[in-house]
Amino acid sequence: MFLNRTDAGKQLAEKLQAYKNQEVVVFSLSHGGVPIGIEVSKVLDAPLELIFTKKIKHPYNPVYAIGAISENGMSIYNDSEIAKVEDEWLENEEAKLKNEIKYRRYKFGDIKHFATGKTAIIVDDGIATGFTMLAAIDDVKKQNPSKIVVAIPVVPEQMAQKLDQEVDEVVAIDRTRTYQGSVSAYYEQLEKLSDEELLERLELMRSSDKI
Structure with missing residues (x-):
């Protein structure tokens, strides 16, 4: 068990030491992946960028995700579940989520470091269904990186095997068969992070890099 996201990020960064002094861009899924990404970025001395995804939630059960959408990539679906919802509802839901992502991008700022020809390391605080990570992978692929690495504190083995087919490497602390x-x-502590808290952490990291 990890104490918190910062602890998980430090442990994950140790497993990524092979990428230090290489051309790397770290991409954190917002919001939970940001504290992880900060620690990885510091250890690898690599720029940190945010990637925005939104879960597509079941219209009658909002705690149940049936897919995910990213800023620039394709929508990722649970095909059997998507077949049960109306096309008009899905179209409207995706438009709404795209607008929310656009707002997040405006609030947090444009990408300054692209992964073209570099190694893209995509991090989050964990994976369950994997929809948001798969959407993020498709998004990052649009930048034509030379290599994509998914770095994650914990991931179910079945999902990890699927990711193995999508990216060049999956780095995990706990690749578990008993999710x-x-x-x-x-996590002992998995606090909910507001936009303001994330912006403060990112600004603190960026200002310390300038010293």
């Missing part, structure tokens, strides 16, 4: 049902089960 505990939720990412939060692996």
Whole structure:
């Protein structure tokens, strides 16, 4: 069990030491991946960028994700579940989520470091269904990186095997066959992070890099 996201990020950064002094861009899924990405970025001395995804939630069960959408990539679906919802509802839902992503990008700023010809390391605080990570991978592929690495504190083995087919490398601290049902089960503290808190952490990291 990890103490918190910062602790998980430090442990994950140690497993990524091979990428130090290489041309790397770290991409953190917002919001939970940002504290992880900050620690990885510091250890690898690599720029940190945010990648925005949104879960597509079931119209009658909002705690159940049936897909995910990213800023620039394709929508990722659970095909059997998407077949049960109306096309008009899905179209409207995706438009709404795209607008939310656009707002987040405006609030947090444009990407300054692209992964073209570099190694892209995509991080988050954990993976359950994997929809948001798959959407993020498709998004980052649009930048034509030379290599894509998914770095994650905990991931179910079945999902990890799927990611193995999508990216060049999956780096995990716990690649588990006995997944505990939720990412939060692996953290003593998994605080909810507001936009303001994330902006403050990012600004602190960037200002310390300038010293």
